Each structure stands twice: as C-alpha cells, then as structure tokens.
Amino acid sequence: MVENRSQFYNSYHEQGYFVIRDYFNAAEMSSLREVILKFHESWKKDNEVFYQEEAFNSSLITGSQYLGYDERVKLFNFISSKKIMAIVDSVMAANPAFMNTQLFFNPVNPLQKDFWHRDCQYDYDIEDQKRVIQETQVVHFRIPLFDELGMELVPGTHKRWDNDEEFDVRQEEKGRISSENLSCGKKIKLAAGDLLVFSADMIHRGLYGLDRLALDMLIFDSEGDYVDYVDDDCLPETSMLDKIDDPRLFINTIDLKMKANALVSEC
Numbered sequence: 213m214v215e216n217r218s219q220f221y222n223s224y225h226e227q228g229y230f231v232i233r234d235y236f237n238a239a240e241m242s243s244l245r246e247v248i249l250k251f252h253e254s255w256k257k258d259n260e261v262f263y264q265e266e267a268f269n270s271s272l273i274t275g276s277q278y279l280g281y282d283e284r285v286k287l288f289n290f291i292s293s294k295k296i297m298a299i300v301d302s303v304m305a306a307n308p309a310f311m312n313t314q315l316f317f318n319p320v321n322p323l324q325k326d327f328w329h330r331d332c333q334y335d336y337d338i339e340d341q342k343r344v345i346q347e348t349q350v351v352h353f354r355i356p357l358f359d360e361l362g363m364e365l366v367p368g369t370h371k372r373w374d375n376d377e378e379f380d381v382r383q384e385e386k387g388r389i390s391s392e393n394l395s396c397g398k399k400i401k402l403a404a405g406d407l408l409v410f411s412a413d414m415i416h417r418g419l420y421g422l423d424r425l426a427l428d429m430l431i432f433d434s435e436g437d438y439v440d441y442v443d444d445d446c447l448p449e450t451s452m453l454d455k456i457d458d459p460r461l462f463i464n465t466i467d468l469k470m471k472a473n474a475l476v477s478e479c
C-alpha cells in the first residue's frame with residue numbers, strides 16, 4: 213500500500229485522476245447498494261416531475277430526509293472507512309473535510325446529452341476559474357453501484373487552462389455545444405466495486421447509459437474556502453460521532469463550520 217500510495221499521489225497530481233479496479237468486495241457493495249437504493253427510491257417519488265423531466269443526479273444522500281438514523285450511521289462509516297481514508301490520505305493534504313455526496317443516474321429523457329464542464333464554472337467567472345484551478349481543489353471519490361460507461365476526463369486539466377476547443381465546447385461559445393466530443397477526452401469505463409478519484413475542477417463529463425447509479429463523495433482540503441457549501445443536515449449528529457470508527461472527515465468540517473459561525477457572530 214505504501215508504494216501504491218505514492219503512485220496514487222503521482223497520478224492524481226500529474227493527471228488529475230486515477231482508478232482502483234475491484235477496490236470494494238461484493239459484501240461491501242451489497243451493503244452500500246441497500247442504503248443507496250432506499251434513498252434513491254424515496255427521492256424519486258418525492259421529486260417525480262424533476263426526475264421525469266431533467267434530473268441526472270440527486271445530492272445530500274447522508275441527510276435525514278430519506279434515510280433513518282442507523283442507515284445514515286452505516287453510510288457515514290462507509291464514507292470514512294479504512295479503505296476510503298487510505299486513499300483520501302494518499303492524495304489530500306493534512307486535514308481533508310467532508311463536503312457532500314451526490315448520486316448520478318441516467319436522465320429519463322433519452323435526448324438529454326452528457327456534457328463537459330469543470331465544477332467551478334458554476335460558481336466562478338472565467339478569471340476566477342483560472343485562479344481556482346491553481347489553488348486548493350475539491351476531489352470526487354466515485355463509486356459505481358452497477359457497471360456503467362463511466363466518465364470521460366481530459367487528463368491534466370486540473371492544473372492547466374482550456375485550449376480553444378475545450379473552452380468553446382464546455383462554455384458553449386462560437387456555436388459549439390457542451391455535449392460535443394473533445395479530441396483529448398479519455399473514457400474511463402467503470403464496474404461495480406471500482407473507485408475513481410478525480411479532481412472536480414478538471415474538464416469532465418459523466419457518460420450516460422447502462423444501469424448507471426454512482427455514488428460520488430466530495431472531499432475538500434480544509435485550507436480551501438468551501439465550508440459554505442456544506443449542508444448541516446448532511447453531517448453526522450453529535451450522538452452519531454462515537455458510532456463512526458474514524459470520524460476525522462466530519463469533525464474537520466464541523467470544526468470549520470464552528471469557526472465560520474464564530475467569525476459571523478463577531479462581526
């Protein structure tokens with residue numbers, strides 16, 4: 213694992229991603245699937261129109277709206293399990309913090325196309341996007357629950373700015389559209405049990421098809437200014453913390469929230 217750790221670190225920092233095949237065993241996958249499918253079925257019922265018309269993901273999976281106390285504890289324990297923390301620690305700085313979870317599925321409308329983007333483009337203008345990709349990053353840990361076509365990524369774009377083709381396609385400039393193919397796109401097919409780690413700010417798109425249902429965990433470096441993105445309800449309740457084997461990820465976020473709240477009340 214020590215050798216692998218430096219391989220993971222190098223791949224992530226040079227390419228912006230890496231995949232570990234068959235990382236989770238059948239028992240781990242079946243236990244995860246049980247909790248996630250319970251969430252997904254309830255979420256779909258509650259969001260019927262959105263689901264039918266345009267959705268391709270849901271979020272806040274660890275929140276209290278669709279899962280009970282024990283199911284949430286189980287999910288928190290999966291997210292911060294030894295296996296996942298070993299990978300988090302191999303690619304991230306000293307104090308990784310939990311941001312959110314998302315669940316990606318196929319849109320109901322078969323005409324809806326998968327699209328290229330950097331996550332930061334929804335929050336920052338162009339000049340700030342250029343800055344943000346050079347600073348602290350948010351990392352996606354993606355776990356497909358069923359075999360899927362996976363993701364398409366443009367290696368190296370977690371640290372470099374777009375070329376003209378990439379920019380025009382993802383920003384839909386000069387008559388281009390974000391679902392067009394990119395010449396440097398690399399398709400990463402994924403199977404249930406694989407783990408894909410990739411930078412949220414690299415140019416990427418999910419590939420629709422097969423029985424896609426993938427859990428994404430978003431983790432950020434505590435040095436980054438991301439705590440405002442965290443929904444309190446997605447964090448473990450205080451009474452859950454001693455039921456979580458290694459609650460570091462959540463405690464780091466809770467500490468950041470407390471500091472942010474203290475600053476607001478000082479002003």
Ligand SMILES: O=C(O)CCC(=O)C(=O)O
Pocket residue numbers: 268316331352412416417418419428
């Ligand atoms: O799978 C998808 O549809 C998109 C995934 C994605 O963009 C992300 O995880 O940030």
